Amino acid sequence: MSVNDMIKKSVLKSFSQYNVPKMALALLVALIVGIVIYYVYRRFYTGVVYSRSFAVTLVGMSVLTCMVTLSISTNIVISLGMVGALSIVRYRTAVKDPMDLLYLFWSITSGIAAGAGMYVLVIVAGLVMIGMLALFYSHQDKGRVYIAVIHYMGDMVGDEITRAFGRTKFFVxxxxxxGERTEMAVEVFCDDKDMAFAERIRAIDSVEDVTLIQYNGEYHG
Structure with a gap:
C-alpha cells in the first residue's frame, strides 16, 4: 500500500470515527478547567498590574490545545499539517512573572489531557495545583513591598529617618x-493600612519629600 492510499484511507476512516459527544465533552471540560484557572489566577495574583487579557488567554489556551489534541488523534493528515503549522509559529511575548509560566503550562497541559479523554487526571491535577497555591500563599506575609524615595538636607537627618520607621521592616x-542634598531609597514591607512611618518621616525637619512606589518583587527578611 502506497503512502497516498494510506492517507486516503485515514481520511475516509476519520470521518466515520468522529465522536461528536466525546469531542463536545472534552471541549466542555477544557472550558470549565480554563475558567477555574482564570479565577485561581485572579485570586492568587500578587503583581502590581493585573492583566485580564492574560487571564482570558489561559481559558482560550486550554480550549485550543484540547482542539489540537482532538484533531491530531482523529486524522493523520491534520496531524501532519498541524505539526508543520506550529513549527513556524514564534512566540515573542515576554513573560515577566515566572508564576505566569506556571499558569500557562497548567492551561496547556489541562487542554491536552482533556483532549485525550483523561478527565480524572485533569481534575486531580487541578486540585493538586489549587492546594499547592493555597498552601504556599497562606504562609506568605500579608502586606506589600514599597520603595520609599526620600529627599532631605543634612548629614544627621538620615539617622532620624531610620528611627522613624519604627518596627516597620525596611532595608536601605x-x-x-x-552637596548637602541626599536622596535615600528604602525598601519597605508594610500593610496598606500601616503608613504612619511616612508621616513621621515627613514631619522631620530638613526632609523635603517622601515618595512611596509599589514594588513588584519578593521580600526576603
Whole structure:
C-alpha cells in the first residue's frame, strides 16, 4: 500500500470515527478547567498590574490545545499539517512573572489531557495545583513591598529617618548625595493600612519629600 492510499484511507476512516459527544465533552471540560484557572489566577495574583487579557488567554489556551489534541488523534493528515503549522509559529511575548509560566503550562497541559479523554487526571491535577497555591500563599506575609524615595538636607537627618520607621521592616537600598542634598531609597514591607512611618518621616525637619512606589518583587527578611 502506497503512502497516498494510506492517507486516503485515514481520511475516509476519520470521518466515520468522529465522536461528536466525546469531542463536545472534552471541549466542555477544557472550558470549565480554563475558567477555574482564570479565577485561581485572579485570586492568587500578587503583581502590581493585573492583566485580564492574560487571564482570558489561559481559558482560550486550554480550549485550543484540547482542539489540537482532538484533531491530531482523529486524522493523520491534520496531524501532519498541524505539526508543520506550529513549527513556524514564534512566540515573542515576554513573560515577566515566572508564576505566569506556571499558569500557562497548567492551561496547556489541562487542554491536552482533556483532549485525550483523561478527565480524572485533569481534575486531580487541578486540585493538586489549587492546594499547592493555597498552601504556599497562606504562609506568605500579608502586606506589600514599597520603595520609599526620600529627599532631605543634612548629614544627621538620615539617622532620624531610620528611627522613624519604627518596627516597620525596611532595608536601605541606596543613598545618592549631591552637596548637602541626599536622596535615600528604602525598601519597605508594610500593610496598606500601616503608613504612619511616612508621616513621621515627613514631619522631620530638613526632609523635603517622601515618595512611596509599589514594588513588584519578593521580600526576603
Amino acid at each position: 537600598k541606596s543613598k545618592t548625595m549631591r
